[in-house]
Structure formats: structure tokens, C-alpha cells
Amino acid sequence: MARIWLHIGHGKTGTSSIQWAMADRSRLRRDVIYPVRGRGDQMAHHGLFPLKEAAYGPEIIQVLRQLSQRLASVNIPVLLSSEHLCHASERKVTQIARAFAGHELRVVYYIRRQDDLLESSFRQRQSAQPGAFPDPNLFLERFSKGFDFESRLQPWRAVFGDEAITVRLYHPEVVGSDVVGDIERLLGLPDWPDRAPAQRNPSLTAAGTRKVMHTAAEVGRERARLVAQRLCGVAVEGDNSPFYDAAARKLIMGRYQSSNERVARRHLDERSASLLLGRIDSQVSEAGRSSAW
Template sequence: MAKLFLHIGFAKTGTTSIQNDMVKNFDALLEQGILYPSDPRAPFMHKVQHLPLVAAIPNHTVHNLPPEKKATLDRAYNSLHSHLSKYSFNTLVLSSEFFGSPQLGVKELQWIKDQFKDFEICVIAYIRRQDQHFLSGYQENIKNGRQEPLDMGAYVTSPVLKFGARLEPWREVFGDEKVIVRPFSPKNWPDGELFLDFLEVIGGSADGLALSKPRNEGLDYRVVDIFRRLNAKKPSQGISAFRAWWKPSYFPSTLAKQKMQLSYETVEEMRDYFLPDNERALRSTDISAGDFFPAVNKDQQELIAPSSPDQDLLLHIISKLADEKRNRKPRKIAKKVSQNGLLWKILKRGK
């Protein structure tokens, strides 16, 4: 019986990077007997992931699909099985962080299981310590236009961060021994590489495979604050493009990058709050809740937002935009800023 590894995320754990590497190494993996279906035109595929397979679950709605994919959801599973018949393999891998949605319960998961009766199914879930997950989610929301400052207590009401509870229906349907839980932590990965860890789980070899550079790496906390201040002023299309055109190379090499972090006191509160649920999440592993979410240095200070935007940083970013010779729009923005200080005024007044 062929084995199916169903990679369910969770979100903020490098899922897109894994998917990109699976697609990038399609031929080399198939030589090992590992198939990652990756035809972007197929009804079961959206970009590099299998999101339509989640959207096709009865009475479950997913809003992240283009109209042309929504129109073919009734063929998602049939097209997948037809696609599989073209290949010889012993291991199938399907991946979408939307499989890990808290809205999916036992009934929906049993339906998924029934679609793959000819496979031995194993579920893979990566979990990330809650303080990092919390800040990463906030930063993603800022990139998408959020304008409110971080609510430090919002983690208490977030079901997304309770991994033990989220894993429970999967364990009920597929069995404890079939749900593989891995920490999103480089210290637990071979050579500190996430994809190598994933390959180890699915029984693959890295020989002859190419690894992609990490995607969606965290921004400096001051840059996050600049974006939020822009969002708060409901900027014009041109100012919105300022966020869209951001590149890591725009950050000055002379300035030490500092990712967002919570204070020692807040981290300790979160560790205590999530301890029972983390023990529940990790019960089928050899990793303790204390190792998964360790204590931080008592001197750790909060890095969420400066009291006012960093003017030198802002001017450096504007100059980088102005240097973009292949795109006239950033230069126009920079020219407008240099003439009347519009962007600086927006940032200065942003709350």
C-alpha cells in the first residue's frame, strides 16, 4: 500500500518554502518514488499547494482561491486521482496549511480520509512557539494593510495558537501514531534546514536536490512600524505601493536588523498560559514543552514599535526606491516625498 503524507502546516512554519522545494525538485523526488503533484493548471492545484483539495470539502468555504479554481472544485479530487494514475510512486505528498484550519472538525477530516482509502495516511504538522507565531502573524497582517497596534493580550482568545486542541481531531480520525508533530525550530532540524527535516519525515534523501532560500523572513521591527503608520493613514495607491515594492536589500547594511520580540515578562506569561496545551500537542514526541518553548533571557526587552519612526532609516529606504532604475513609479514616489515631505508627514502623524 502506498503511503500518503498529508502536510497540514500549520501557518507561519515555512509551509510555502517546503512546497516550493517540493515543486522545484519534482523530478529528483520522483526518482526516489516520492510524488508531489504539481501541475498548476490542474483543478487540485493552486500555485505550489493543494488548496483546492481543502476548498472542495463539503460545507467548507475557502476564500483564497481565484474564480477559475472555484469553478473546478467539483473535479478537484477526481482530477487528482486521474493524475496519480500516470505515475509510479510509493509515497504521495500533499500540502496546504489550509488543511490545518481550526474550522475543520472530525466530520470533515473523516471525509478527507475516505478520499484516500487506498493509502496509508500520515499527517505532518509543524508547530511554532507561540510568542514567535503571535508576532509573525501580526507582521503578516501589517503587510496586508492592518493599522492597529499590537494587542498584547490577544493571544488568550486565539484558537490558532492552541496546537494541542487543533491536533486533537486529527489524532481522533487518523490515530496518535499517524500524526507527526515537528517543532518549527532550526535546532531540531538536520543542519538547521527545514526542508531536510521534512525530507527525513517523508523518508526522502537530499542527494541531488536543490534547496531554496528561506521565504517571508521577518522584517526589522522599525520597518513593521513604518508600514503600520502608512496603513493607519489609509494611504493612496502610490503610498500603498511603497509596501508592495519592499525588498530586504532596502534595509541599510550599516544598521543591525532587529526582529520583533516580546519582553521577558510577556513571554513568561505566554509560556505559563500555553504549557498545558503544548504538553498535549507534544505528547507523541520526545520533545518536552519546556524545550519547545524555552525561557528567554531575563534582560529581554520589548521590540514592537519605536515611539516615532526612524527618520534615517526612512530616508535610506526612500533613496533605495529612487535608485530602482527598472521601475519609474518608485522614483516618482521618492521625488514626491523629497519635494514636499508627504511620506514623512504621514509617518510622523500616524498613531
Template sequence: MADVYLHIGLNKTGTSSIQDFFFLNIEAMAQEGICYPRAGLDGAAHHALSYWLGTPEPDRNFEQSPMVLAMRKEIAGASKVVISSEDLHTHGARGARILKRLFAGHQVKVVFYVREHLSYLASWYQQNVQASHLSCSFDTFCHLTRKPLHTLADAWTESMGRENMFLRLYDRKALTGGDVLLDFVRIVGVPGDLERFQRKRYENNPSVTGNLLFIKRLLNNLLDKATASNMVNETTELAKLKPEFLGAMQVDAPLVAYVAGMYKGDRKVLLDRYGVEIPERSGAMAGSLFPDFATLREDYDLILDTAAARDYDIAKAMRMITLGDLSYLNGKH
């Protein structure tokens, strides 16, 4: 029976790089006895499998479920199986029990990448502002999405066993070769270098920041989710206009200290229980100002003019708001 590797997240830990790699190389991997099943795929990841976990179907006629039948048929004969969706970790103990039953008879191993809390929350926030209609401030987001990482890991450990949990820190200093993909394939046991496989040569989910992200956040107050979400590719392209529109966002020292204190207990449990040491962050987190009022008007004009010239929907939305006298805000920052 095959060893099954469940890559369950977190989001914002290089998951797309891993998924694109295995999806691009389904046939090449199969020749080496590694199955990246087409069953359960939605795009390059097994998001359809994750969606199925959240439905009542697994609790009903499990053995006759089309997902179960298709998955078991496809992985038969493989020496190793890789399943990947960053959404899997959200299903907790119930999801773990269902997947253990789905892969009964196989040795199931869970790979879970965790990340320093502030950088994780900031990256998650940036993506949600860019790709949805999220409009709250970052400090509010940190409060609303409090997510002790050890509780997520514990839910899977309960079903799969501590010996089958691979908890890894998403940090270049901790990853094999400083690369999450290389780190993951070494856990799976893909032999040799990766040159024989296809690999995307660009970043899958670049982080938008600065005044571009701030303008999108303003617009999110006026747009429904579908309309706001459809602007994700436009904002990705507009981020190329200035270096300050790409990368991390600046977070001031008081909020950094607040988040570090909020997750102090989580860091201790992760170290004691799983051997994962997350350094405590202190001082301000470097990045682009969000917003930068000194250049907001200039950046607004640049974004609007470029978006209008390209007939982007975001230009139509931006015309709904007008920047007035910013001297009060400039004086406050």
C-alpha cells in the same frame, strides 16, 4: 496504493521552503515515484485543495467532484504522494474526514510542525501587518488569536490515528540537520542527499520589523485591505535599507510571561500526548524595537525618500501622515 503525506502547517514554520522545493522538482520527484500533484495547486502549494475543503462541494456529489477525480487520477501509480498547504490545519476534524475519504485505500500520514508560542505569534503578527491591513497592537493580537496547538493536532488525530501523526517542533535544535526541509523529506523517505534537486537559495518570507513595520502598521489604519496587501513586496525591498528592518521584533518581559502562562497547559498536553517539548520562554525576546522612537523620524525620512525615488505606492500613503513633536514619546521610552 501510495502512502500519502499531508503537510498541514503550521504557518510560519518553513512551509514555503517545503512547497517551493517540491514544486520545483515535480518531474524529478515523479521519476523517483513521488507525486506532488498539480491537482489542487495554487502557486507552489495545495491551497486550492484547502479552499475546496471549505466549500459545500465535498458534502454534495463527492465522487463526481472535479477535485476528487483530478486528484485520484494524478496520484494513481505513485508510490508516495505529498500534499502541502499550511491552511489545511484550519479545517479541523471535518477537513481530516474529507481528506481521509479522498485518499481512501491509501495509508495517510499527517505532518504537523508546531512552534514555540511567542515566536510563532510574533512572526505571524509581523507577516500580517506587512501583508494585510492589520493595525492592532501585538498584545491585542496575542489575545485575539489564541490558538492551543494541541487542539489542532487532536482534530486530525481523531480521524487519522495517533500512529499516523508526525508532530514536529520547528526549532533548529529539534529538526534533522537543523533544516525543516531536510526534516520533512526524511519523514517522507526521499533517499540520499538533496543535491540532485533544485532548491531556492534565498529566504521566501523574510520578517519585516522595527520602524518600517511600525510605519506600515500606522498606514494600515488608513488603507483598505487590498491596497495595504499590495504593498507587501515594497516593504520587503525597503527592509534591506537597515539591518533593524529585518528579523525578530523585541517583546518585553511582561508580555512574554503573559503568553507563556496562557499556553502552559498547551505545552503540557503537547508533551504528554505527542512527545513534543516546547521550552518555556522567559525574559524579554530579543529583536528590533517596535517602534524605536529615538530613530523614528530618521527612519521615516529614509523610507519615504527611498520609496518616492522608486515610485512605490507606500510613499503616496506615507504622505498622508506627518510626524510632529516626538519628545513626549521619547520621554516615555
């Protein structure tokens, strides 16, 4: 039976880079299996793990069982990746466990300080849906539960137990400059020095995001989407101050302090825990960066 890694997210932690790189590696190196079935244009396995409904329907269960059977004689790592999985209910996680019964299932979850993650996620939302939730504070209130890592992990802990779960902090002092290399090492894959650059989902800068939001308000969302496509990954002149200032970031981390402490105790090494729980001052500069971080 195969060792199957379930990469469950979190979004804005290099997930697109991992998915594209694993698709390339599966095709060109063939030392990992990144199944074609269930992949969309962005290479995530969203088709295998739909987000809607509290449980998977019979057709999805059948597809998962068919995939499980095809992996019966595999002796190299298998990776299934979808950000949808970190929002899966316990019922869905149980269905996954049953569909892949007999295989060794492992879970990997990349997390990122919520102050930095919310900044990046807010910009991403404006890129994907210009003008939606234009107030950063309303965005936080609407989606705050989704950034509670303890809640995201709870169904996986209930079904698989802590020993099957690996949590990695998406931070340059932990995963280096390339999150793809980090997950390759986790899967036990050899170095691939000449693989294509990892970054696949460049972010808008703060100034670029403000231009997209202004365009959406003035001339409409369709035009704003074109502006977002043009400006992603581009250094844009203008107001590049973060949408969440130092005071807001401190409040954000205070909101998640207790649950972050429990996640850190269960899943992180001492260095990663200190970076997740550390002082806000060292993190403020992260919000203005336009790189993959």
C-alpha cells in the same frame, strides 16, 4: 496504493519553502509527487482544501477522489500541503480519509513556540493586510485559538489516531537551518545538494513592520502594501524591538502551557519538548530576527 503525506502547516513554519521545494522536486527529480492540481500561485494546495465552511462540497470531494484514483499505482511518496488543513473540522478530515481510502495516509505538522510564532504572524498580517489589527494584544485575543496546537490536532487525532501523526518543532536545534531538508528526510528522500535555496516567504523585520503600519495609517493601505513588498526580507533601520516583549511572551506561553504539555507528551521527543516548554529567557532574542525563523 500510495503513502500520502498531508502537510497541514502551521503557517510561519517554513510552509512556503516546503511547498516551492516540493513543486521543484516533483518536476525536476520526480522522486516525490507534489500534485499540480489544486495549487495556487504560492504552490499550496489550497484549491483542494478550501478554508470556508465546515465541510467540503461535492465538487471538492469529486476532485479528491479523482486524485486518489490517479495515485493508485504510485510507489513514491506523495505530498499534499496546505496550511488550511490545520484549521480543518473533524468532518472535513473524515471526508479526506474517505476520499483517499485504501492509501496509507500520514500527517505532518510543524509547530513553533507561540511567543515566537505570534510575533512572526503579527508581522505577516501587517505585510499582507497593512493596518489590520495594528494592536498586538488585540491580535492575540482575536486569533488565540488558532495557535492552540492541541486544538489544531484534535480532528486529525480523532480520525487517524496518534500513530499516523508526526509533529516537528520548528526550531533550529531540531530541524536545522533548512526545514525543507527536514521534511525530505521524513519522507525518505535522498539529499539534493544543488537544489535552489529554500526560503520563499521572507518576513518583515520589526522596524520594517512599523514602517508599513505607519504608512497604512498616514497614506493608506494600498501604498503600505507596496512598502511591505519592498521591505520583506530587508534589514530596516529603526525600532527593531519585538512587538511582544519578555513579559508578554511569558504570558503567551503561560496561556498555552497545559495544552503544549499534552502535545509534547504525545508527539515530541525529549529535546523538542524541552525547547517548546522551556524557559522564556532563551527565546526572547528570536523575536527580533529577520531570517526564516
